[in-house]
Amino acid sequence: MAATGDSAAGHRLNLDPNEFGTTSESSASVETLEQILPRMKVAIPGVTFEVVPNSAPGAEPSWLVDREHALSAAFFLRDDSTLRLDYCSNVTGVDWPERTIKVKVRKGEPGAEKEVEETRVVPGYLEVVYHLYSMAAKHGPVVLRVRTPGRGNDVSLPSLTPVWRSCELQEREVYDLFGVHFENHPDLRRLLMWEGFKDHPMRKDYVPPDDYEYEPTPHDEILEKAQARLARREASS
């Protein structure tokens, strides 16, 4: 560091220009999936990679990878010589409960087809989203998604912490708040909630407890609330 305090003109620095960045003014664009997929299929046989469209204006689509090949796909994305996605910025979970959607299907005899609305049930799943950038090539983002088979209490995904260490605390947070277990994570503990907390608060069907105290308070109002809730739960199950 050759930095020294400058006198009157504080904004004009008499520093070696080599000490300052020469970053280009805007991000370069990343290759599309069609360009990458052939290379990837050679490197990782059997990988399935598909584009999840995104209808927001000016926002990027994301890539869905199957969970068996997620770890090797992540290594490929990091180490590929043109992609060089060396920086994993953001890791987060998304909860998608089971939902029914309406799909328009063409039905009927050939020639006299009619558009019919059908309802379909999409099974619920948990999703982990990774936002990847390249500090070396200064491009990005590549949005990588991995999905769990269901949304039970023991769903698991491969941890990407061996690839990017920035996932370490963020995957702990996803485990804490969403309940996704990450295989081969070095230190999978709750991050924000206390040890021994039972539920996963960011799930959409989470019901907050009547009382956060460790000992249930023998207070009429709280006991009434708890009993009413238990009765509701029994009635619904």
Place this chain on the structure above:
Amino acid sequence: MPSHGGATAKVPTEAGAPRGPDAYRLTAGDNEYDDGSLLEISMGPQHPSTHGVFRMDVVLDGETVVKLKPVFGYLHRNHEKIAESASYLAAMPYTDRLDYFCSLTNNWAYALAVEKLAGLQVPERAEFLRVITAELTRLQNHVCLAGFLMQDMGASGTPLMYGFREREKILDLFEALTGARMMCNYMRFGGCRCDTPPGWLEEVRKVVDRFPRFLDEFENLLSSNEILMARTQGIGVLTRDLAINAGITGPVLRSCGVDYDLRKVDGYGLYPKFQFRVPLGDHGDTYDRYMMRILEMRESLGILRQALDAIPEGPILDPKSKLRGFRPKPGEAYGRIEAPKGELGFYLISDGSPNPYRYRIRPPSLINLTVLEDLCLGHNVADTVTILGSIDIVLGEVDR
């Protein structure tokens, strides 16, 4: 019983958790530490140098740190869940409380993500106001950081009060503009909440013009101070590869020589129009991290001067933006800015309803703590305090 952490929580063993109730105890059961010569201490959450309710479990061999685990969550209020149950605009005041030193940059990051999600344009005057307020925020954050760092080293009070004196002038400007000193709640989707009061820009110029003199004085007193150099140079060295792999951003990243500043890389807002340079460090030690802040302040002053010269008249809010009944179309967006502490990002998923379906904050303070143990190992316990101070965290953002 309802399945919450209630009556059953006295046995904190959880199915699936890799470690049981001893998870926070570093020495118990670890054979390599069993000879009794090591001491496990808990620094925090009330330790004055942890800048809030932050705790480190430290294992010491004499004075030397051999293991360190940060413990989070004392300030957790599940901000993300609160925001998902309210409208888009209702989350804006909550973003002030994330990094409460820098509420205006938090506002900007959230507004940027929503604008990307909904496709809103920002008028030029509003963009200028955003740049001015964000750079003022950077100034007051960095000047306080330098003061706190000295405080951590034992320079009790005086440098910190010098920093606070300058910060107070900037907070007065914020109060005149937004009505609040810290919880500004200033930006809106597609612009800003209100225009400048009469004479505000001249006041900003006065503060900006006086600031270099303070900075020179501060540097003359401190940057070549023997104690500062002895306590920071070569301490807590962060290597370039580890910094990139661990997702470190902001001045901490640039102190190890990685040229990555989102104002240049993404060119969000009006930053491509401004002339400024990105300071880079050589060694990645605590001294470089301190120096990055000083150099960034000088660059910020340059940006402020250019912005004050060029700010046009005009509207400050996109006429298409709606304060009430705002429903973005289904989709998702990730917006990020260069906040004073690093990359602050907001990831939003809209399902077409007035509430965000998913609202996620990428907190630079939390992710920069990934390498805390790597930086502290082998140093004295007193150095962990300066290393933590030089990383620059705010617990409102770490725990959310």
